[in-house]
Amino acid sequence: METVLVIEDDSTMLRGLKDNFEYAGYHVITAVDGEAGLNAALDTKADLIILDIMLPKINGYEICRLIRKEKLDMPIIMLTAKGEESDIVLGLNLGADDYVTKPFSIKELLARVVAFLRRRKQGEKDTYEFADFVFDISARRLLKKGEEIKLSPKEFNLLEFFLKKQGKALTRDEILNVVWGYNTFSGHRSVDRFVTTLRNKIEPEPHNPAFIHTLREVGYKFDPML
Amino acid sequence: METVLVIEDDSTMLRGLKDNFEYAGYHVITAVDGEAGLNAALDTKADLIILDIMLPKINGYEICRLIRKEKLDMPIIMLTAKGEESDIVLGLNLGADDYVTKPFSIKELLARVVAFLRRRKQGEKDTYEFADFVFDISARRLLKKGEEIKLSPKEFNLLEFFLKKQGKALTRDEILNVVWGYNTFSGHRSVDRFVTTLRNKIEPEPHNPAFIHTLREVGYKFDPML
DNA sequence: ACCAAATGTTACCGATTTGTTACCGTTTCA
DNA sequence: TGAAACGGTAACAAATCGGTAACATTTGGT
Numbered sequence: 001m002e003t004v005l006v007i008e009d010d011s012t013m014l015r016g017l018k019d020n021f022e023y024a025g026y027h028v029i030t031a032v033d034g035e036a037g038l039n040a041a042l043d044t045k046a047d048l049i050i051l052d053i054m055l056p057k058i059n060g061y062e063i064c065r066l067i068r069k070e071k072l073d074m075p076i077i078m079l080t081a082k083g084e085e086s087d088i089v090l091g092l093n094l095g096a097d098d099y100v101t102k103p104f105s106i107k108e109l110l111a112r113v114v115a116f117l118r119r120r121k122q123g124e125k126d127t128y129e130f131a132d133f134v135f136d137i138s139a140r141r142l143l144k145k146g147e148e149i150k151l152s153p154k155e156f157n158l159l160e161f162f163l164k165k166q167g168k169a170l171t172r173d174e175i176l177n178v179v180w181g182y183n184t185f186s187g188h189r190s191v192d193r194f195v196t197t198l199r200n201k202i203e204p205e206p207h208n209p210a211f212i213h214t215l216r217e218v219g220y221k222f223d224p225m226l
Numbered sequence: 227m228e229t230v231l232v233i234e235d236d237s238t239m240l241r242g243l244k245d246n247f248e249y250a251g252y253h254v255i256t257a258v259d260g261e262a263g264l265n266a267a268l269d270t271k272a273d274l275i276i277l278d279i280m281l282p283k284i285n286g287y288e289i290c291r292l293i294r295k296e297k298l299d300m301p302i303i304m305l306t307a308k309g310e311e312s313d314i315v316l317g318l319n320l321g322a323d324d325y326v327t328k329p330f331s332i333k334e335l336l337a338r339v340v341a342f343l344r345r346r347k348q349g350e351k352d353t354y355e356f357a358d359f360v361f362d363i364s365a366r367r368l369l370k371k372g373e374e375i376k377l378s379p380k381e382f383n384l385l386e387f388f389l390k391k392q393g394k395a396l397t398r399d400e401i402l403n404v405v406w407g408y409n410t411f412s413g414h415r416s417v418d419r420f421v422t423t424l425r426n427k428i429e430p431e432p433h434n435p436a437f438i439h440t441l442r443e444v445g446y447k448f449d450p451m452l
Numbered sequence: 453a454c455c456a457a458a459t460g461t462t463a464c465c466g467a468t469t470t471g472t473t474a475c476c477g478t479t480t481c482a
Numbered sequence: 483t484g485a486a487a488c489g490g491t492a493a494c495a496a497a498t499c500g501g502t503a504a505c506a507t508t509t510g511g512t
Contacts, residue, residue: 152458164334166327169366189500190460196502207501215366216468216499217379223365378469415489416471422491433490440489442479 002117003027005046007037009055020106034058041067052079061094068095075116098139112138128163130224135163149201158194162222171219195220228343229253231272233263235281246332260284267293278305290322301342323352354389356450361389375427384420388448397445421446
């Protein structure tokens with residue numbers, strides 16, 4: 001059974017999280033302050049950590065940093081107070097994998113945890129790096145030098161597909177089938193249009209692409225020269 | 227039943243691969259270091275090899291090279307740690323057929339294996355090598371000593387056809403039918419024109435061709451003296 | 453229902469690719 | 483030896499393809 005460590009000082013919240021995760025079939029360990037949380041993280045082998053930022057004794061950022069310093073690579077999902085963009089970036093830089101802003105729905109948090117552990121178990125990546133970009137699937141976010149670049153859903157899915165198929169030629173049909181779905185009625189040129197918008201967002205020189213290369217008569221190929 | 231040889235030192239990964247491939251209906255042989263792997267590759271007649279690069283005793287590149295040196299042509303899929311383009315190029319130059327970067331999804335790897343064995347059964351390869359060229363169909367590119375040579379769509383398709391029919395005399399009609407399509411209106415001389423441009427891109431001495439030979443009154447023949 | 457964002461489609465433009473022709477040298481064979 | 487056949491290839495014309503702006507439509511949130 002997979003183990004989730006929840007570090008949270010608000011006892012009502014903690015109880016809610018514990019109940020829900022146990023109901024969903026996880027083994028839950030809890031800690032109510034930073035010190036206990038850090039010890040639990042280092043001692044037990046949790047598969048995933050849910051970490052509040054505001055904590056007595058040692059704050060969440062510090063815990064995050066210390067865990068990573070010990071070369072432990074379990075996923076960490078941070079709980080942050082509402083929309084402080086800078087806090088989020090700080091947390092991610094310290095090694096967190098994802099964040100959820102309070103107030104949040106338990107259902108959403110649970111969904112992220114499940115998705116995370118599934119990918120982890122199947123050895124799928126949840127982040128891809130190229131040039132100075134970090135593409136984070138679970139957080140559905142693209143960062144360039146730590147700064148977020150907003151992508152529409154299609155743009156995100158398209159880039160995700162490109163990253164998963166790095167170095168391979170992809171036909172417009174393959175792209176349509178995967179990104180748009182097998183029963184789409186969209187035409188081939190829709191792919192081109194989204195490639196253009198993606199290029200405008202990620203290519204330093206959209207006219208001389210470094211990442212998304214055109215293959216005439218075929219389609220496209222994502223190939224960041226590393 | 228088809229046999230897959232998995233050479234991988236991480237026992238967890240090895241177990242995962244073995245289970246999945248057996249579940250998918252393959253006979254699986256395993257080896258946990260380079261020496262054992264090489265022996266298994268040379269002794270048993272595996273239909274396909276999955277080869278980790280980082281291995282104790284003999285590394286994956288070396289195994290790849292030694293297998294090819296013995297003129298064994300089973301497909302080799304390399305597992306590379308990171309998307310190091312140079313590693314990948316090195317591997318492909320040493321005779322690997324495809325690569326998957328860790329971490330990868332078992333599903334994806336399985337899909338590639340299935341695709342490979344299907345093509346192999348039909349006698350098709352995914353990459354072709356001649357002199358210091360590597361022609362990679364799925365990445366749709368031609369490398370000369372690791373450097374890309376740009377080909378137009380027709381040039382690419384023509385070279386692909388030549389490579390698939392290595393050593394066979396091809397009439398202009400056959401070439402037109404396959405590369406241009408059965409309902410083309412193009413004339414015979416178009417073939418000549420593209421042969422010329424191809425020669426200019428790949429032949430060291432276009433006037434004294436080493437690869438694409440003219441067969442007077444017949445057509446052409448691709449024949450790299452190996 | 454309204455507005456804003458996202459998505460899909462179309463049309464035009466420019467760059468590349470492709471097909472054809474013409475001219476030339478080479479080979480073949482009488 | 484000379485004419486005919488053939489392939490090599492430069493040069494030009496035509497077709498094709500992808501980039502993208504602009505517009506239309508759909509979707510989602512409030």
